[in-house]
Amino acid sequence: MIQAVMVMSTQGKPRLLKFYSYQPPEKHQDLVRGVFQCMPDSVSNFVKVDAIFGPGAKLVYKHLATLYFVFVFDSSENELAVLDLVQVFVETLDRCFKNVCELDIVFNFNKLHTILDEMILGGQVIETSSEQIMRSVEEIARLEKQSNTTSLIPKSISERFSR
Template structure:
């Protein structure tokens, strides 16, 4: 099971964090610092997995990471996960981000955190791997983007309708309508528009 997914830059600044176990915020910060210290001290020509830090599971936990340009992508997993499978999963996640953001960078992760969370939820949810096919993930992300755009169109349409009604030059409506025994009071609609 995946316990956490951490993305931080070369200076240890967190750019994206997802914990699948509950930790207080100060403990999360300690985990990020410890993980950065463990991962950043490693030489580039050694393997990309090591025993987890003392804070996130000790000897039962493994840190599996990849370093791309200025970002470290670290998956903290328990001993039941395959190291090579998680390395491939990191590759799928990064390539999907790269396709969705046209060459992903730190700023994409910072300013589009909702979209990054959505992409991650298509790949991993609740610490369990859902999808490893990058094309399927991209198809779902594109469908979500189309849905968001269509919803934006609906809200813009209703906004235009309200402003059109406001700009209409309507004659003054009568306040009381009497039809035989029926007396109808017409509310003032100017405060509705």
């Protein structure tokens, strides 16, 4: 199973954190730091991270522009397949944001979460077709827009007018 998905900048700042196996929140930053430190020392995209995530854990990372995309997983996953999964994730982001850059990810981190939730659930892959993922995400966006225009905005505007 996939244990965690992290997106972090090349400076080691977290941009997206999602843990599928429980990690106490106060440990999160340590994990990010640990993962960040163990990445650049090898040339292949796989790193053993037993020390950080327990026995058998590995991570796959992909370095794109100013970001590291990191998937941590246990021994039951196929490393090469996870590498492809990272690719699917990045492709989906690219479709979603039209040439994704770090700023898109910083400001839309909760959209990223939505995309991720359409792709991975409880550490298992749900969907690997970025087209399908996009379709669901667009559907959700539409739904959100609808309810925003009907329920939320009028309320806040009316409140403002009444001040």
